[in-house]
Amino acid sequence: MPDSERLPSLRSRRPARRLRRSELPVDTIKLSRYLVGKTLVHDLPEGRVSGRIVETEAYPVGDAAAHSFRGQTPRNGSLFLARGHAYVYFAYGSSWMMNISSEAAGVGAGVLIRALDPIEGIDIMERNRGVSRLTDLTRGPGRLAQAMHINKAQDGLDLCSPHSPLWLGSAIQPTGAVGITTRIGLSREAHRLFRFFERGNPFVSGPRSLLG
């Protein structure tokens, strides 16, 4: 079944346009907030998978919870690329995590993508995940990476390059109200309000109605 029949509202959505680097705010917190409602697209050999970004977390310069806090290493090097590059790492022995670098080249900071609202290629995501329940496909950073087929091979990709298979797109529909809370799963810097999400969206992992 085509996505346009399965998701009737897709017909009223506008197509996503590739975002240029110059459109991304030059600040980790602002970028984290800005990315809610934008589109993440991965063009795969078997077809396109895409979703609306509905939850992000900022890991700015000077944040002790950020992977870049103790300086550049082989693992976190992509965080030190100019804003708009992918930083993908393996966590807890089971999950890949997709981040977007967020500052000038040489400065380490990033935005974690925590949840997507699936739009295109839902059948591909179901196969990649091995589940069919829509809300289980992309709710959570590990799940969305698996659904979108994002792993070490995408680490370091420039999401703003004109022909990159993995790219950021403009919003395809109006973005709902954005809420703010503390980040999920941290012990250090646990009080900081660096998590942004579209309020009430069922694909958001964790709290989706506080503050904002």
Add this chain to the structure above:
DNA sequence: GTATGGATGTTCT
């Protein structure tokens, strides 16, 4: 619906 515990691999102390 919430709560808990185990599995898993890499990084750091």
Add this chain to the structure above:
DNA sequence: GAACATCCATACT
């Protein structure tokens, strides 16, 4: 050894 930006299955209210 311990910690970790998680997920899944299971148990329970």
